[in-house]
Amino acid sequence: MIPIQGELTTISDLRLSTTNAVLHVRVSRMWEFREGGNEKGNIKHLDLVLIDLKGDAIYAEIPLDVIPILKPQLREKLIIFIGKFVVEKAKPGYKVVHNPYMLRLNRRTTIATSNANDLDFPKYTFSLTPIEILPQFVKNKECFLVVRNTAGGLMMRRIIKLQNLSLPVDATPVEKIDLPNEVQTHVAFEERNLLQLNDIDPFTQKDERYQCTVTIIGIPEKQHWCYRACRVCSSKMISASDGFQCTKDGGYPSKQFEWKYKIPFIVADGTYTLEFMMFERRATELIGKSAETLRKYNDLDIIPNEISQWIGHKFTFVVRILYKKSMRTEHPSFEVLLIKDRHGKQAVLPLLNTQSSAQETGTSSALLPTKDLPELMTISSKTPTD
Numbered sequence: 478m479i480p481i482q483g484e485l486t487t488i489s490d491l492r493l494s495t496t497n498a499v500l501h502v503r504v505s506r507m508w509e510f511r512e513g514g515n516e517k518g519n520i521k522h523l524d525l526v527l528i529d530l531k532g533d534a535i536y537a538e539i540p541l542d543v544i545p546i547l548k549p550q551l552r553e554k555l556i557i558f559i560g561k562f563v564v565e566k567a568k569p570g571y572k573v574v575h576n577p578y579m580l581r582l583n584r585r586t587t588i589a590t591s592n593a594n595d596l597d598f599p600k601y602t603f604s605l606t607p608i609e610i611l612p613q614f615v616k617n618k619e620c621f622l623v624v625r626n627t628a629g630g631l632m633m634r635r636i637i638k639l640q641n642l643s644l645p646v647d648a649t650p651v652e653k654i655d656l657p658n659e660v661q662t663h664v665a666f667e668e669r670n671l672l673q674l675n676d677i678d679p680f681t682q683k684d685e686r687y688q689c690t691v692t693i694i695g696i697p698e699k700q701h702w703c704y705r706a707c708r709v710c711s712s713k714m715i716s717a718s719d720g721f722q723c724t725k726d727g728g729y730p731s732k733q734f735e736w737k738y739k740i741p742f743i744v745a746d747g748t749y750t751l752e753f754m755m756f757e758r759r760a761t762e763l764i765g766k767s768a769e770t771l772r773k774y775n776d777l778d779i780i781p782n783e784i785s786q787w788i789g790h791k792f793t794f795v796v797r798i799l800y801k802k803s804m805r806t807e808h809p810s811f812e813v814l815l816i817k818d819r820h821g822k823q824a825v826l827p828l829l830n831t832q833s834s835a836q837e838t839g840t841s842s843a844l845l846p847t848k849d850l851p852e853l854m855t856i857s858s859k860t861p862t863d
């Protein structure tokens with residue numbers, strides 16, 4: 478029996494598709510990554526090297542806002558069970574251990590101390606670079622470790638310049654849309670309000686579908702309303718040296734893309750505010766035009782009127798959690814699978830009521846999800862351009 482929820486696995490069995498796994502590992506290394514490559518820089522994230530019983534190692538990163546939650550549970554040499562982490566491709570310019578993947582921890586990550594025999598677990602795995610040959614690694618982005626001798630003995634610290642972090646921010650594959658059958662229009666789904674949806678766990682409830690009645694209250698500024706989709710698998714395409722390439726792991730080497738919708742609607746229902754993402758098929762149903770058509774007359778970062786006109790409209794949607802995205806964020810995002818009912822344009826938007834009542838009564842500070850949600854755009858008109 479393992480003390481936390483999930484399925485026990487090993488580092489070598491991890492894949493991008495892994496979602497609810499538990500690792501039994503030793504914290505081999507733990508260090509702070511600081512901005513600017515020196516100790517005076519602000520902390521950007523907390524980094525770990527984890528090793529399992531088989532001796533495989535993986536790099537894990539704890540984002541800044543999650544450090545206060547996870548750091549007290551961790552220290553070097555500790556053997557732990559760890560669950561609810563996100564498996565990602567290793568950063569191209571930032572390799573501590575030889576592993577094609579890395580882990581990104583989050584506020585839902587679970588950690589339990591193991592009482593495994595200390596002698597069973599490997600302590601170190603990664604190769605050290607001798608100081609004498611370090612100069613030859615200057616400007617090498619593949620791997621750099623700095624070994625220093627401090628008063629307390631040998632200490633390792635990686636120093637990295639931020640401009641060396643060449644990971645494309647938009648490399649996340651857009652999740653494949655699993656479209657419901659027409660039959661499901663008549664199926665009853667469990668009704669949830671947004672406050673309840675906010676509690677859905679992307680690690681354990683990723684396949685559940687819920688019905689929810691909400692009003693679209695905005696679209697975040699500076700976000701794109703469509704993306705370059707791979708013609709083969711609909712994953713996001715990113716620019717490469719020779720055109721564009723699909724970001725799907727082990728994906729088809731496609732170079733062709735087409736524009737597809739990915740509209741980040743902000744919705745509210747009087748209990749909470751969340752992001753409901755609408756992809757190509759549902760958005761085309763709503764708007765009456767394909768993204769490819771709309772893109773011909775509209776910039777990527779300006780929300781077309783055809784989309785913004787839906788702000789203020791109330792709908793009953795069937796949704797499912799976008800688990801890959803939600804595993805990284807404090808508040809979950811959902812995909813609209815089905816537009817079940819349209820209730821027309823609303824005279825009053827629910828957000829305003831929620832915010833003021835939550836503030837006045839002071840019910841809970843957690844009621845106001847402002848952190849993950851980008852600023853809302855002006856409701857009545859298109860975003861002005863500078």
Ligand SMILES: [Zn+2]
Pocket residue numbers: 707708709710711712723724725728729731
């Ligand atoms: Zn593809």
